[in-house]
Amino acid sequence: MCTLEQLAVQLYDAGAVRLGDIEAKLGRRTPVYFDLRVVVSHPRIMLAVVKHLQKLASKIHHDILCGVPYAAMPFAAVMSVNTNTPMLMKRKETKLYATKKILEGVFQKNQKCLIIEDVVTSGGSVLETVDALRAENLVVTHALVVLDREQGGASILKANGVELKALFTMTNLIKILRDAGRINDDTVDIISDHIKVCQFGINDSVG
Numbered sequence: 232m233c234t235l236e237q238l239a240v241q242l243y244d245a246g247a248v249r250l251g252d253i254e255a256k257l258g259r260r261t262p263v264y265f266d267l268r269v270v271v272s273h274p275r276i277m278l279a280v281v282k283h284l285q286k287l288a289s290k291i292h293h294d295i296l297c298g299v300p301y302a303a304m305p306f307a308a309v310m311s312v313n314t315n316t317p318m319l320m321k322r323k324e325t326k327l328y329a330t331k332k333i334l335e336g337v338f339q340k341n342q343k344c345l346i347i348e349d350v351v352t353s354g355g356s357v358l359e360t361v362d363a364l365r366a367e368n369l370v371v372t373h374a375l376v377v378l379d380r381e382q383g384g385a386s387i388l389k390a391n392g393v394e395l396k397a398l399f400t401m402t403n404l405i406k407i408l409r410d411a412g413r414i415n416d417d418t419v420d421i422i423s424d425h426i427k428v429c430q431f432g433i434n435d436s437v438g
């Protein structure tokens with residue numbers, strides 16, 4: 232299995248790190264955006280991400296997996312197959328005809344569901360999935376994420392009874408990329424300043 236440092240560089244070289252003045256969720260601006268959707272085009276990187284997620288998952292008791300739609304669903308699907316763990320698919324919107332479901336897949340009340348996510352900023356996307364799972368009497372205590380942007384999402388999730396475990400934090404990812412010569416000190420400073428200033432709290436709208 233490659234190291235997290237090697238994985239960070241592979242993600243950067245595959246185009247998963249976008250730098251500049253970028254529009255993020257709800258019209259907010261960010262100097263860095265992580266687009267982990269590119270990983271579906273790189274099976275070896277997919278496998279590397281998933282193996283690291285599986286290592287974290289192996290320390291958390293769970294019966295079933297659920298990826299946050301849509302970017303994390305391929306990660307959850309590959310983990311499910313590799314570890315022979317059933318998975319659920321959460322829809323963004325409830326299906327309007329036939330089954331009228333928000334969750335697809337077979338599950339039982341009180342099963343422990345482990346959430347898989349690509350990036351956490353405010354934690355709002357993870358919370359939407361937590362709410363849908365808990366509404367169906369599944370037990371959710373943990374979420375795994377590839378990147379925690381360290382903008383308050385982990386604390387908001389903790390306040391909602393969900394412990395977040397990340398492969399990378401923003402701080403260690405940009406340090407790895409700087410040490411590997413992919414980004415310079417100025418970029419590191421701009422991103423670090425943004426993270427300090429752009430924080431979410433439990434009273435902010437995280438939708």
Ligand SMILES: O=c1ccn([C@@H]2O[C@H](COP(=O)(O)O)[C@@H](O)[C@H]2O)c(=O)[nH]1
Pocket residue numbers: 255256263264265266267299300302349350351352353354355356357384437
């Ligand atoms: O760099 C980023 C930041 C966010 N995303 C996507 O947004 C949500 C996470 O934002 P929350 O505020 O925590 O809901 C997540 O589902 C990502 O897919 C991103 O891709 N890259």
